[in-house]
Amino acid sequence: MKITVFGIGYVGLVQAAVLSDAGHDVCCVDVNERRIEDLKKGIIPIYEPGLTPLVVENYEAGRIVFTTSAEEGVNFGDIQFIAVGTPPDEDGSADLKYVLSVADAIATHMQSPKIVLDKSTVPVGTADKVAAAMARRLAERDAEIDFAVVSNPEFLKEGAAVNDCMSPDRIIVGIRPGDDAEKIEATMRELYAPFNRNHDRMIFMDARSAELTKYAANCMLATKISFMNEMANIAERVGADIEHVRHGIGSDSRIGYQFIYPGCGYGGSCFPKDVQALIRTTDGIQFNSEILKAVESVNYRQKGKLFEYINHYFKGDISGKTFAVWGLSFKPKTDDMREASSRTLMEALWQAGARVQAYDPEAMEECQRIYGDRDGLSLMGTKEAALKGADALVICTEWQSFRAPQFDAIKQQLRSPVIFDGRNLFEPERLAAKGIDYYAIGRGLSVQSVL
Template identity: 55%
Template sequence: MKITIIGTGYVGLVTGACLAELGNDVFCLDVDQNKIDLLNNGGIPIHEPGLEEVVARNRAAGRLQFSTDVAASVAHGALQFIAVGTPPDEDGSADLQYVLAAARSIGRHMTGFKVIVDKSTVPVGTGERVRAALAEEIAARGSDATFSVVSNPEFLKEGAAVEDFMRPDRIVLGHDGDAAGLRAREMMKKLYAPFNRNHERTFWMDVRSAEFTKYAANAMLATRISFMNELANLADRVGVDIEAVRHGIGSDPRIGHSFLYAGAGYGGSCFPKDVQALERTARQYDQDLLILRAVEAVNDNQKQVLGRKIVASFGEDLAGRHFAIWGLAFKPNTDDMREAPARVLLGELLARGASAAVYDPVAMIEAKRVLALDLAPEQLARVRFAASPMDALDQADALAIVTEWKAFRSPDFDQIKARLKQPVVFDGRNLFEPEVMAEAGFEYHGIGRSVLTRR
């Protein structure tokens, strides 16, 4: 099938590359000429395991092309995927200007029948706004072109997006019930047929329900994370090991083990933005989502937990203190720094007069860009970007681990002790066992595990 993807960001590029991998002829459009030039020269603008190989393979096969030519992109695909950003507006609602601009561009150029697929995460009612924008542009030029709008939200985890796309646990598709909507359904059914050979993974519904499903899924996952983080903070006070609790409750099949890890808070481009957008939607309908307000508040607080533990150990004034930080991206296997807990911790330490050496296996370039925006020049001058995890430790008063990269899970503890001024570790992801750390001579601070390290 001929497919157009509008937007070559995280969702658009993964979607386009993976659909090309299935044998489709995919045209990826972006207004950023630099990004298109990078892609056409064999580069990748994001870090995502396996993506570079998929892109290269399908470019070489002629199934994947990148361009800024809007007219050519509209002419190419019978299926037009809108996969542009929906950043949070000042009030927390999703900013739909790029989605609607994409719809208008399609409407200005389209001929014949097109299926417009909303792949971006958008609030309930966006499909109707996209439909109106298309109809207005088509009417303005007196065209008889027809279309149908479909909602097909993505469920891709950063760091595992290619695998998630190629082996989906579900495909959510919302369509209209009129003749055009049923025609669109058949085209989407054909597109996703390769994923349904073993068993049906597609969930058909109306457009509004599909839009809502994406927000509901992310809100549920964010809720589980904040729930466990709040319990972990209580566990530290009452003498409970939160890891034992996690195993105990996760074994209940009604609960399960996923997203029950206590830590330093969630970040990224999805959970914070989507929780806020769903709250904003609720307010528009005079509803107050008390649970989600609490989820957001708990997460904001959790990003400060490591900083509070460090202050409790070293005092309010950290002038002259130096800390090592392992992990800057909001999660492993990505270079995404959006809403990353490490930014909060680093800002807190620097504001109290400390200096820091930081390291991340992938996100160093992005971290330099982001931290230059976050920090005052005087603060940034106190940050050293280390060449390796061990290099970051030299002369540090303590090590703080913020991202659970696999490379951090089995380090040389003797070397860590030798490089640190004193053997103190603040583990924001509970990578290590407190008993093992104590036996190795470390002062160890995990999340919700203080019962195992009290003396």
């Protein structure tokens, strides 16, 4: 099949690469000229395991092409993916200007029938808005060309996006009332056939339900995280170890172990934005979404936990001290620092007059892009280098390379033998035996010091 993808960011590029690898012909369209030129040279703008060889191999084979021409893209594919960003507006609602701009471009240039798949995360009712925008433009052209707008949300995890795309848990297809459901279903089954072989993963529904499904999924996962962080805060105050609690409740098959790891808050491009966007949607329909607002409130507070521990340990005397920070990305296997807990921590430390020596396996360039050569920040070449001369170690991201460090070397390098662990990587008893003070989320010395 011939497919066009508008928006070659995280979702669009992964989707395009995987579709082309399955044998489809894919045209990638983006307004960022430098990005398109880099992609033609094999320079991939994001870090995602397995993505670079997939893009390069299929580009060299001619199965994927890159362009800045909307007209070229529209005329290339019978199926048009919209995978542009929906950044939060000033009030937190999803900004649809890029989505509607692509819809207008498709309707402006299309000469034959199209199926438009909305891959972007969008509020309920967006498929109808896209269809209305296209209909207006076609009417202005006095052109009668059939089209359908389908909600086809993505469910990719950063760090595992390629695998998630190749082996999806489910493929949601939302069809608008009045569109040719039989034709759309047949086309979607053909499109996704390479990823739907073992068992039928495709779930068909109306477009508005599909749009809400995407938000509901991310908000459910965010809710589990905030719930466990709330339990960790309770554990600190009642003298319990949240890791024991996690094992106790995770063994219940109705709860499970996924997304019940307490920590220093969730971040990234999806959970914060999507929770906020759904809250704005509910506000717009005069419904008070108490759970979602609590999820957001708990996460906002949780991002300040590491600084609270540090301030408590040093009795408010932080100015002039240096802190080694391991982990800058919001999660492992990505260089994404959007809404990362590390940013909240570092900015609080700088505000208090402290310095940061930071290391991350992948996010160093992103950190440099965000903060530049600012005073108080040194980006170190290794995790060991970040320790030299530091007063304490703080862990913000659970990279695999952080899980088995040399504790004796850490203690020797630090001015104060203390670790503040926002991801609960270590056992408190082991660090206590090493003579290292260990503050974690809902365990270790955090339990003994009610904050």
